[in-house]
Amino acid sequence: MNSKYRSVFSAATDQQRQENFENYWEFTQHHGGELFEDDKDLSIKRARLQEFMANPVQLRTPLANPNAFYRNYIEMKDDPKSLDRMTLMLTAMYKFARHEWVGIKAAWDAIPNMKNAHTIEDKISRVHLAEEFCHVRLFDQMLKICGLSQVEWVPLNPVVEKIYEQFPKIPGFIMNTPAFVTELMGVTFYFHLHRLFDDVLANEPEVRNRLKAMLEEITIDEVAHVGQRRNFISSFDVQIAKALVRPFYTLFFSDIPEVWQLFDVEQMIKDGEAFDYNQIPDRIIEETWIPSYCRVG
Ligand SMILES: [Fe+2]
Ligand SMILES: [Fe+2]
Numbered sequence: 306m307n308s309k310y311r312s313v314f315s316a317a318t319d320q321q322r323q324e325n326f327e328n329y330w331e332f333t334q335h336h337g338g339e340l341f342e343d344d345k346d347l348s349i350k351r352a353r354l355q356e357f358m359a360n361p362v363q364l365r366t367p368l369a370n371p372n373a374f375y376r377n378y379i380e381m382k383d384d385p386k387s388l389d390r391m392t393l394m395l396t397a398m399y400k401f402a403r404h405e406w407v408g409i410k411a412a413w414d415a416i417p418n419m420k421n422a423h424t425i426e427d428k429i430s431r432v433h434l435a436e437e438f439c440h441v442r443l444f445d446q447m448l449k450i451c452g453l454s455q456v457e458w459v460p461l462n463p464v465v466e467k468i469y470e471q472f473p474k475i476p477g478f479i480m481n482t483p484a485f486v487t488e489l490m491g492v493t494f495y496f497h498l499h500r501l502f503d504d505v506l507a508n509e510p511e512v513r514n515r516l517k518a519m520l521e522e523i524t525i526d527e528v529a530h531v532g533q534r535r536n537f538i539s540s541f542d543v544q545i546a547k548a549l550v551r552p553f554y555t556l557f558f559s560d561i562p563e564v565w566q567l568f569d570v571e572q573m574i575k576d577g578e579a580f581d582y583n584q585i586p587d588r589i590i591e592e593t594w595i596p597s598y599c600r601v602g
Contacts, residue, residue, distance in 0.1 A: 310582035310599050313489070313531060314547045316540035317598040325536045325596045326425050332529070332594045333432050340435055342419055347432070350439040353522060357446065362511040368392075368452050379459055385562050390505050393563040394498075395451060400561045401494060402444035407461050407469050408487075409437040415473035426537070433530060440523045447516050482542045485534035486553045486577075489546075492531055493554075493577045495524045497568050521589065528585060529594040536596055550577040 338348030
């Protein structure tokens with residue numbers, strides 16, 4: 306196969322990274338539209354969500370036991386082996402999105418707002434966070450489509466919340482590498498989740514297609530974030546990032562037992578370590594952003 310793209314762990318010069326920050330900043334403004342800072346929202350993303358909501362879909366067969374979801378979505382109380390795959394999938398989605406939500410709400414208050422964002426990197430980070438809030442809204446909507454209208458976004462326990470609050474205050478040269486690995490983990494998880502929809506929602510074509518469309522909205526952003534966060538780190542640190550993929554994914558998912566039951570975590574790790582853009586469907590490639598040094602020729 307002819308490769309069009311290089312590994313995301315490829316080296317880049319300082320000059321290339323500077324150019325790519327400028328290029329990403331151009332991209333992200335067109336991609337998300339106007340930033341509504343008070344609402345942590347973006348005009349184009351908001352319109353997309355409204356489009357989805359204006360054309361509702363629902364399950365042909367409602368969830369047999371929504372209480373199984375509500376009992377286990379904050380914390381797994383039952384033996385996960387006793388739960389059906391649909392419930393496990395929905396609790397896993399919530400838990401993944403919840404971690405994202407906790408991380409971004411802490412970061413939103415810690416980083417400069419757009420008025421006080423004086424560097425291109427600060428501006429990029431502000432819009433990036435607004436995009437992440439849009440993802441949480443999409444996940445919330447996905448759960449509602451499955452009949453789960455009582456979902457609450459609950460903070461983690463106070464100790465973990467405090468830890469998340471400290472992250473954005475740690476200097477960039479330390480935090481940028483794990484932040485890149487986190488984005489990479491998101492993309493890997495979403496590709497695996499996309500495939501799981503085919504399996505778990507085989508008899509629910511309307512909901513399956515809608516959840517896929519919503520997840521693709523998120524994945525387009527996340528693929529762009531992977532490149533953007535790659536651009537924050539040096540060629541040396543990107544090798545450290547590669548070594549962090551395995552421990553990082555393992556640690557993160559150790560907290561979500563249903564993930565181990567539904568997904569091939571080993572394959573996720575391998576996909577993370579081997580990440581380039583060659584396997585990504587064209588419709589995502591067309592709308593996302595890729596650093597120039599990850600393109601061949
Ligand atoms: Fe996200
Ligand atoms: Fe992201």
